[in-house]
């Protein structure tokens with residue numbers, strides 16, 4: 001029998017391709033539940049994309065204006081909820097900048113250690129999620145297993161698994177517990193093992209490599225224009241890390257490297273995060289050693305400043321002395337008296353530069369607390385990473401930005 | 411270290427820089443609205459400032475019209491923070507805008523990243539950006555009325571898109587309507603009802 | 604109720620049970636829940652944890668997530684629902700086929716939590732009916748498992764009144780056991 005399509009030209013066989021509009025999200029597993037993308041597709045190629053954030057807008061900034069300075073801490077936990085302690089540290093440092101105080105050395109080291117633990121859990125989750133969204137479920141489960149250890153250590157110290165609200169203006173809520181070090185020290189080598197194990201599954205896998213290398217490329221110049229920071233910026237080859245460029249706490253004394261990528265693609269972002277986990281482990285190890293060197297009883301040996309106008313009195317005093325009761329009452333009801341002024345305090349959080357723009361008019365309430373959520377900026381840069389690429393490339397690209405709804409939409 | 415940017419700005423713009431200040435190491439310059447875009451371009455392009463990294467753009471509502479006597483002519487302040495990765499210094503430029511119909515030229519031409527931030531400022535404060543390519547609300551929904559971060563927007567004035575189901579409690583537990591705010595909070599906390 | 608109407612009869616070599624058809628169906632449903640995780644916010648992290656190796660929600664017959672509402676039985680609303688998100692949630696709920704159940708995971712989903720402001724819905728029961736509320740900000744994975752078991756109970760009882768997961772006390776002696784476990788783990 002003769003083939004029926006003999007008299008057709010090749011071109012006639014092509015299906016007509018009108019651009020198709022596709023709504024992706026917000027209730028899409030890869031969109032983390034909070035982003036809608038409106039795509040104009042030509043076949044499988046994305047011609048135009050409109051990213052719409054805002055599905056998790058919870059009014060962080062409005063709520064901060066309603067309470068005292070200390071009452072903002074629980075809200076900061078829920079900004080980047082994968083690494084809550086780093087947000088606590090960022091906010092505490094910003095208010096301390098406004099107050100003009102510094103925390104004693106032990107408190108600083110304590111913040112570094114817990115903050116870096118948080119960063120590890122952040123990167124583990126993000127890298128695991130990238131792998132899972134590409135179909136590799138095993139690394140995801142392994143990384144979650146490792147994250148569970150981090151949570152355990154944080155829970156031992158702060159009493160909560162996820163929303164710690166642990167640091168305070170002028171210090172921390174409690175002294176390091178006796179078990180904390182015992183939990184952290186054996187965990188670190190195991191953590192590195194799990195990270196390496198996960199990588200061994202992924203980095204020789206053709207599927208993973210093909211779907212991440214050369215996908216979602218961001219150029220240096222564009223990243224700067226867009227205000228990207230953190231791993232997204234570093235993957236393009238710019239070694240901007242607040243911990244190195246404007247060291248705060250005790251980061252200046254730590255010996256660690258800032259990993260940078262070359263191409264700014266999804267693969268580089270994955271690798272930068274993986275390497276940062278290793279660097280965080282180094283920082284924690286060094287900080288634990290430094291913590292040991294502090295002479296007991298010296299002024300360094302305190303987690304909080306000793307100013308009664310800033311730090312709550314110990315609970316024992318509150319219940320037994322009248323001064324303690326009054327100091328406690330005034331600090332809780334009226335808040336810390338922060339001098340008028342405005343500052344922009346910034347730290348390196350899991351996703352990049354986390355900035356707090358705080359405005360005070362004096363008194364116990366913030367007048368304005370603006371937070372610069374790093375992934376809001378990276379997400380904006382995603383327009384150019386996605387445009388002109390294939391539909392399926394959106395998933396790894398978007399995953400590697402590590403969009404966290406709480407921080408992005410606030 | 412870095413009074414440098416402020417000095418360069420003052421040298422280049424003279425009286426159009428209304429005010430400069432440094433507080434806790436943050437350098438701030440207030441620019442006249444007419445020179446807003448020029449000043450930002452200058453900070454970006456001047457080889458000694460070289461602030462190519464767009465860090466942040468947002469706004470501050472400086473007075474609560476219900477309680478403050480403050481001058482409504484300067485009610486809003488839009489600021490932009492720029493950073494130089496090579497020189498490791500940053501500067502905050504500000505512009506002051508009147509309380510009714512605040513408008514300012516857009517910065518999208520200077521830093522492309524300003525796009526979403528300006529949409530956010532428009533959404534939250536109602537400041538309009540002239541020449542903005544895509545002025546829509548970004549965090550709230552198109553049906554939303556008013557601008558939530560203005561001080562006179564009551565924090566709990568919700569504008570639901572769906573009607574609530576019958577027979578559900580209005581609020582549970584400690585969040586009762588008449589709870590009020592304890593003691594010495596500022597009067598704007600009373601906007602609960 | 605279930606006990607009264609279900610009888611196990613022995614006799615001969617094979618025993619058999621009599622029950623009402625509904626109850627049999629409910630019993631079957633209870634252990635094959637396909638879930639739709641509508642995860643938006645921080646609680647999603649604890650939802651991951653509950654599904655992860657340590658807590659392993661699969662032990663309770665509720666492993667398979669289905670990201671299509673038409674294929675799922677349980678809607679987990681995990682995290683804050685903003686006013687903007689509300690129509691999406693309602694739409695997802697309407698697309699699910701009967702029988703369907705809803706679990707409000709966390710304080711935000713149950714009552715809005717401490718986001719008492721213009722942006723958030725004060726509890727998803729304002730928009731869709733809820734079967735089980737799990738309190739906590741975020742709830743611990745143990746509480747999540749409690750919530751799931753409560754739902755299974757309710758399914759078996761054919762009971763559709765909303766219910767909250769109760770606070771559970773540690774059984775006597777649990778503290779010492781935990782301490783012993785810790786000592787064991789710390790041994791090199």
Ligand code: SF4
Nearest residue numbers: 645646709710711740
């Ligand atoms: S209940 Fe708490 S942890 Fe859960 S979504 Fe709400 S704020 Fe986040």
